[in-house]
Amino acid sequence: MQRGTNLGRLGDFNQAVIFESIRRAAEGISRVELAESTGLSPQTISNVVRRLLDEGLVREDRTVVSGPGKPRTVLELEADRLLSLGIHVDPGMVSVVMLDLRGDVVVSKRVDEPSLEDPERTIEAMAAAVEELVEASGRPRQRILGVGVVAPGPMDRERGFLAAPPLLDGWNHVEIVEPLRRRLDMDVLLEKDTIAAAIAELWKGPDHGRDNFLFMYIGAGIGAGIVVNGEVLRGVSNNAGEVGHFSAGMEFVEDGAEPCEECGRLDCLAVAFSFTRLAGSARRRGIDLPEELDATVAGRAAGMNRLVELALAGNEDAEALIGGGARMVAQVAIRLANALDVDKVIFGGPLWSALEGRHLGAVAEVINAGFVARDLHGVKVVSSDLGHLVGAIGGACAVMDAVLSPKASALLLH
Amino acid sequence: MQRGTNLGRLGDFNQAVIFESIRRAAEGISRVELAESTGLSPQTISNVVRRLLDEGLVREDRTVVSGPGKPRTVLELEADRLLSLGIHVDPGMVSVVMLDLRGDVVVSKRVDEPSLEDPERTIEAMAAAVEELVEASGRPRQRILGVGVVAPGPMDRERGFLAAPPLLDGWNHVEIVEPLRRRLDMDVLLEKDTIAAAIAELWKGPDHGRDNFLFMYIGAGIGAGIVVNGEVLRGVSNNAGEVGHFSAGMEFVEDGAEPCEECGRLDCLAVAFSFTRLAGSARRRGIDLPEELDATVAGRAAGMNRLVELALAGNEDAEALIGGGARMVAQVAIRLANALDVDKVIFGGPLWSALEGRHLGAVAEVINAGFVARDLHGVKVVSSDLGHLVGAIGGACAVMDAVLSPKASALLLH
Numbered sequence: 001m002q003r004g005t006n007l008g009r010l011g012d013f014n015q016a017v018i019f020e021s022i023r024r025a026a027e028g029i030s031r032v033e034l035a036e037s038t039g040l041s042p043q044t045i046s047n048v049v050r051r052l053l054d055e056g057l058v059r060e061d062r063t064v065v066s067g068p069g070k071p072r073t074v075l076e077l078e079a080d081r082l083l084s085l086g087i088h089v090d091p092g093m094v095s096v097v098m099l100d101l102r103g104d105v106v107v108s109k110r111v112d113e114p115s116l117e118d119p120e121r122t123i124e125a126m127a128a129a130v131e132e133l134v135e136a137s138g139r140p141r142q143r144i145l146g147v148g149v150v151a152p153g154p155m156d157r158e159r160g161f162l163a164a165p166p167l168l169d170g171w172n173h174v175e176i177v178e179p180l181r182r183r184l185d186m187d188v189l190l191e192k193d194t195i196a197a198a199i200a201e202l203w204k205g206p207d208h209g210r211d212n213f214l215f216m217y218i219g220a221g222i223g224a225g226i227v228v229n230g231e232v233l234r235g236v237s238n239n240a241g242e243v244g245h246f247s248a249g250m251e252f253v254e255d256g257a258e259p260c261e262e263c264g265r266l267d268c269l270a271v272a273f274s275f276t277r278l279a280g281s282a283r284r285r286g287i288d289l290p291e292e293l294d295a296t297v298a299g300r301a302a303g304m305n306r307l308v309e310l311a312l313a314g315n316e317d318a319e320a321l322i323g324g325g326a327r328m329v330a331q332v333a334i335r336l337a338n339a340l341d342v343d344k345v346i347f348g349g350p351l352w353s354a355l356e357g358r359h360l361g362a363v364a365e366v367i368n369a370g371f372v373a374r375d376l377h378g379v380k381v382v383s384s385d386l387g388h389l390v391g392a393i394g395g396a397c398a399v400m401d402a403v404l405s406p407k408a409s410a411l412l413l414h
Numbered sequence: 415m416q417r418g419t420n421l422g423r424l425g426d427f428n429q430a431v432i433f434e435s436i437r438r439a440a441e442g443i444s445r446v447e448l449a450e451s452t453g454l455s456p457q458t459i460s461n462v463v464r465r466l467l468d469e470g471l472v473r474e475d476r477t478v479v480s481g482p483g484k485p486r487t488v489l490e491l492e493a494d495r496l497l498s499l500g501i502h503v504d505p506g507m508v509s510v511v512m513l514d515l516r517g518d519v520v521v522s523k524r525v526d527e528p529s530l531e532d533p534e535r536t537i538e539a540m541a542a543a544v545e546e547l548v549e550a551s552g553r554p555r556q557r558i559l560g561v562g563v564v565a566p567g568p569m570d571r572e573r574g575f576l577a578a579p580p581l582l583d584g585w586n587h588v589e590i591v592e593p594l595r596r597r598l599d600m601d602v603l604l605e606k607d608t609i610a611a612a613i614a615e616l617w618k619g620p621d622h623g624r625d626n627f628l629f630m631y632i633g634a635g636i637g638a639g640i641v642v643n644g645e646v647l648r649g650v651s652n653n654a655g656e657v658g659h660f661s662a663g664m665e666f667v668e669d670g671a672e673p674c675e676e677c678g679r680l681d682c683l684a685v686a687f688s689f690t691r692l693a694g695s696a697r698r699r700g701i702d703l704p705e706e707l708d709a710t711v712a713g714r715a716a717g718m719n720r721l722v723e724l725a726l727a728g729n730e731d732a733e734a735l736i737g738g739g740a741r742m743v744a745q746v747a748i749r750l751a752n753a754l755d756v757d758k759v760i761f762g763g764p765l766w767s768a769l770e771g772r773h774l775g776a777v778a779e780v781i782n783a784g785f786v787a788r789d790l791h792g793v794k795v796v797s798s799d800l801g802h803l804v805g806a807i808g809g810a811c812a813v814m815d816a817v818l819s820p821k822a823s824a825l826l827l828h
Contacts, residue, residue: 001451001621001623002431002451002452002820003452003624004428004431004458005424005428005825006424006453006454006455007424010420010424013418014419017416017417018418021415021416024416037416038416038417038418038827039417039418039420039828040418040420040827041420044418153786154786154787154790156790163787163789163790209416210417210826212649224753226754228642228647233754234755235754235756236755237755237757237787237790238755239755239786239787239790240753240754240755242752242753242755242786243752245748245749245752245786246660246661246749246753247660247679249679250664250679250680262784263784265663266664334659335657335659335660338657339638339640339654339657339660339750339753340640340647340649340654341648341649341650341651341652341653341654341655341656342649342650343650343651370659370676372567372653372658372659373568373577375568375577375578376568376577377650377651406416408825408826409822411822411825412624413452413453
């Protein structure tokens with residue numbers, strides 16, 4: 001069934017476009033510049049700007065002199081007018097952030113030693129952390145748009161729970177959104193880590209416009225945020241980005257390795273870049289990693305961090321294993337880049353942010369060498385600026401993105 | 415940079431939505447039904463319908479009685495009002511079709527033994543075939559919107575040539591669009607086979623609405639047409655759909671197999687499902703396939719068809735090899751389905767159309783077993799109805815799609 005559009009949809013969309021342009025202009029932007037950059041008429045600009053001024057989302061009280069000509073009055077974002085919160089539930093950690101409209105972190109907090117095996121206590125701890133953060137920020141509660149909870153998939157975003165997440169054993173079908181909403185009396189949404197990372201990159205990263213890119217998220221799990229024409233690809237159930245069973249390449253598999261229990265392959269990314277597999281290789285090379293790390297989700301995440309620390313401290317075997325992991329992810333990235341014909345791949349996530357300096361060059365080389373349409377265009381490979389908090393930041397951005405971002409797809413009548 | 419939209423864009427989009435709704439209504443559709451299905455106001459429907467009637471694209475002269483109530487007058491497509499042509503240049507064959515607005519084949523033709531190693535002669539033969547087809551159709555030339563040429567990628571769609579296509583050796587940077595345009599005095603566009611197949615499925619297949627699906631194209635090459643929210647994903651250079659170097663699975667690799675020259679893997683789809691690899695296996699099983707088939711692109715394509723014929727004739731070894739190929743493609747489909755979170759995979763293309771009956775069930779089982787979000791939704795696996803002409807049909811559909819289909823992305827100001 002085909003759906004049309006109408007003036008109301010058009011108005012909402014243009015307002016979002018104009019707001020986004022002002023939001024992105026660090027030095028302010030004049031009405032004339034807005035008309036040029038958006039392609040909209042001065043009348044439309046004027047109507048929308050009046051609404052944005054009335055709502056206190058922008059101000060227009062600064063005059064800028066640049067060159068000869070008349071000084072111009074610029075519109076600027078009232079970044080503190082609206083705020084949002086993000087919580088990242090990762091096997092390796094739970095972190096919470098508050099962002100302003102620009103995407104800047106107002107306050108952040110790491111919940112120490114969450115009992116991830118006990119979802120109820122974790123949810124309790126999340127709610128307490130949010131309350132502390134709001135308190136610490138000194139911001140009025142009514143400015144907070146909502147809370148975005150980010151977790152590994154698969155998940156039922158609409159109903160607010162995780163569905164058989166391979167990295168969070170006890171969380172299958174445990175409600176997250178509803179208990180948090182009750183405790184906090186705030187709007188709460190759930191978002192998959194890879195999708196949240198891509199939203200964060202769009203909202204807070206450099207202006208990607210209508211770009212097409214992959215965000216290779218490397219944390220306790222590994223996934224791909226996919227952006228098509230400047231919008232995040234969600235998939236039919238908001239679970240896009242699952243690449244765990246792509247082949248990393250048999251060259252990364254040592255003799256005697258166990259195949260993946262799920263897909264049966266020896267070299268799928270989920271098993272080849274797992275702590276269990278890497279720890280086996282590390283121990284054979286004489287690296288001391290206590291066996292008890294293997295037993296729990298939190299232990300495996302801690303063990304992976306331990307390997308990264310060793311690599312950063314100069315342990316060559318650890319460095320080789322972690323570098324191999326980065327190249328495995330590159331093998332997956334290149335296949336997705338070919339399938340989707342993107343010209344940019346962004347690496348990020350908690351693990352990557354410790355590694356980037358050492359492996360970006362090698363990874364970029366692998367990707368460009370294997371890109372099938374390389375005669376037509378290259379693939380820019382970069383590190384995300386968002387650091388290890390990208391998940392939590394993505395949750396907070398998802399809240400604002402849902403309300404404020406212009407989306408061509410939202411132009412259609414429901 | 416963010417771009418807004420305006421009334422002109424909105425009008426064009428709604429016109430396309432209304433036309434598409436009438437085009438799809440095999441039994442006709444009334445104005446009241448149109449307003450319901452599109453969500454548009456009766457005034458908008460009335461304005462657009464007047465334009466469509468004026469242009470002769472629809473008619474409104476039939477009254478339908480259904481149930482009690484007043485008989486309703488229905489709008490119906492004038493399918494013959496506009497036509498388009500599609501040419502599929504495949505290593506296995508060159509085929510040409512003429513379609514009407516409904517997507518029905520008016521006439522079609524297969525160019526016998528095209529000298530694919532000689533692009534100039536092939537282009538000459540394509541132009542001649544188009545002229546013959548127009549003549550045979552008896553339709554006035556001015557009704558023809560244009561010609562869509564379909565070929566394996568990678569290609570430079572904008573400039574109208576193929577760029578290092580692995581399956582068409584002599585065609586690197588040979589201009590196709592411009593010489594055809596000159597000879598035929600028609601609009602000509604170039605489209606990648608996987609993208610054309612997905613457009614054909616959207617235009618001529620069942621109403622996929624705003625669906626997300628993969629079209630696994632199995633011909634001389636294998637690729638994936640990707641549809642997101644009812645629109646084909648093109649990628650930044652119109653080369654999306656390249657999956658040749660995804661791993662088919664080591665279980666399909668026999669001892670002594672040669673790795674892929676491009677990616678180095680033993681089990682990438684391009685090498686594992688190549689005629690060269692399959693012919694080796696077939697000969698070891700005593701199947702007679704002349705060695706000279708291996709030497710040329712056309713020979714390898716003919717050899718693959720020979721294997722399919724043997725399988726269909728009941729040769730169990732050939733059947734096992736071809737069935738293995740179908741399962742290889744399923745292995746790729748499942749990974750893409752997970753990455754993109756689609757709920758439908760459509761198999762099609764020249765080779766598949768000979769095979770479908772025998773392998774659809776097995777392929778559907780493999781895909782659903784490996785789908786990561788299976789707790790949330792299944793993946794419907796079906797065969798395309800478009801048959802072996804899907805490439806040529808896709809070329810013709812691409813011409814009409816470019817002019818007539820509603821696309822949310824086209825709402826943005828340029």
